[in-house]
Amino acid sequence: MREIQEGRWAEGARFPSDQELTSRLGVSRMTVRQAVSELVNDGFLRRDHGKGTFVTRPRALRRFWTVISFTEEMRSRGLEVQNKLLGVRRVIPPGPIRKALRLGPGERVLQIRRIRAVHGQPIAYNVSNIPLSRCPDLDRCDLEEDSLYLIIQNRYGYRITRGDRAYRAAKPSRAEAALLGVAPGDSVLVVEGATFVDREVPIDYCYEVYRE
Amino acid sequence: MREIQEGRWAEGARFPSDQELTSRLGVSRMTVRQAVSELVNDGFLRRDHGKGTFVTRPRALRRFWTVISFTEEMRSRGLEVQNKLLGVRRVIPPGPIRKALRLGPGERVLQIRRIRAVHGQPIAYNVSNIPLSRCPDLDRCDLEEDSLYLIIQNRYGYRITRGDRAYRAAKPSRAEAALLGVAPGDSVLVVEGATFVDREVPIDYCYEVYRE
DNA sequence: TAGTGGTCTAGACCACAAG
C-alpha cells in the first residue's frame, strides 16, 4: 500500500486527512499513517496536531547555518546535542592561527575545548579560538549550554557571514582517539578554518575532529 | 511507550525480538515496532528480515566523502541524485581560479556546469573547473551519469585528500535563480573552493549555489 | 520447521486546534 505519491500538490495545500484516505483507499488507518509517515520523513508533508497534514516544499539540503554550526546541523536532523566543556583558557595563539585571525603579536584568544555528543555518544572534538579583543569577557558566558555562534551574534551583536573550512581524512592523535572513543588507527574527519563576521572580520578559528 | 532506550549494548549484539519485547513489556507488537523503528532511524539498531534486530554503532554524522562530494552526501541520506549537464567547455580560467589551481598563464581547464536534482527538484547549481593537464580527455567521460570525483579517482588514479570550502549566504544572480527555481530575492548558500589530490595538488575548483 | 521481521486490520482513547 504505497501508492500515495507526490502528485504536484501546491505548496501549503491541505493533504487529505487520515480518515479521508482510510475510506477513500479502503485501507486501515495504521496503513495510511505509515505511508504518510514516509512522505513526512522525506520532507514532502508536514503534520500539525489538531490542524491537519500539509504539503511542504522538500526541506533545503544545505543551509548556511547547518554547514557552519555543528549544533544547528544536528538540530536540523532532529538530534539533540550535548556540549561537554573540557577547558577554557586565555592563550596567545600559535602563528598560523594568529595569522588567520589577523591578530597582533601579543593579542590573546579564548581557547574553548569541547566534546560534542549526540544521544550520549561522543561525535566530535572541537577547539575554538576567539579573539578576546572582539568578544571581551566571553568566558563569563554559559558556554556549555548553547551554541557558541548564537552567543557571538546575540551578546556581541555580530552577524556571521562566512565560514572557511578545510576538510581532510586523517588519523587521530592518541588524545583525540581517547576522547572520541575510537581506535588510534581509525580514520577521522578533521575540519579546520575561520569564521567571519560583518566586513570579513575573523571571529573564530576552529579545529574539529569527527568520528568517522 | 517509549521507555526502550539504549542501555550500552555491545556493537553487533542481538536485540530482543519483537515477540520477546511484546511479552516482556506487556505492550502490543505495533507499539514495540514503532519504538524500535525510531532507534533504527536514529542509527542505533539494524533490522535484518528473517534474522533479527542487531545493535549497530550510530552512523557517523560527517565523513570526508559526504562533506566533499554532493553525490555522496545525498546518497548517504538515502536520496537519489540526478545530474543534468548544462555545458562542458575547455576554457582559460579567470585569475583567481587559475591561482587556486596553481596553473600557468595559458593552461586550460574543463569547465563543467551542472544542475543537481533530488526527487526531480533542482537543489544546486554547480560549476567545476578541472585542469586538463591533470585530467586529459576528461570530456570524453560520461559526466552526467556519475560522481565526478569517482571518475577522477578511478580513471586517473588520483586519491582525493583534502577539500577547501568557503560558505556564505548570498542572493542568487538572475540566471542562478532561474536555474534553481527560486525568487531572485531569496537567500541561497554559495560554496566555493578547491579540492586536492595526493601531495596537495589542486584538481578542481568548484563553485556551487544551493537552494536554501 | 521454527523464529524472525514486514505488513495490515478494525477498532479505541487521547491531546490539540478552531469555530
Added chain:
DNA sequence: TTGTGGTCTAGACCACTAA
C-alpha cells in the same frame, strides 16, 4: 463540539533465514 493527528491494542498473514 467537531475534526485533526498521536498513540495503542490484539490479533492476522506473509516473506525471509537458518537449522
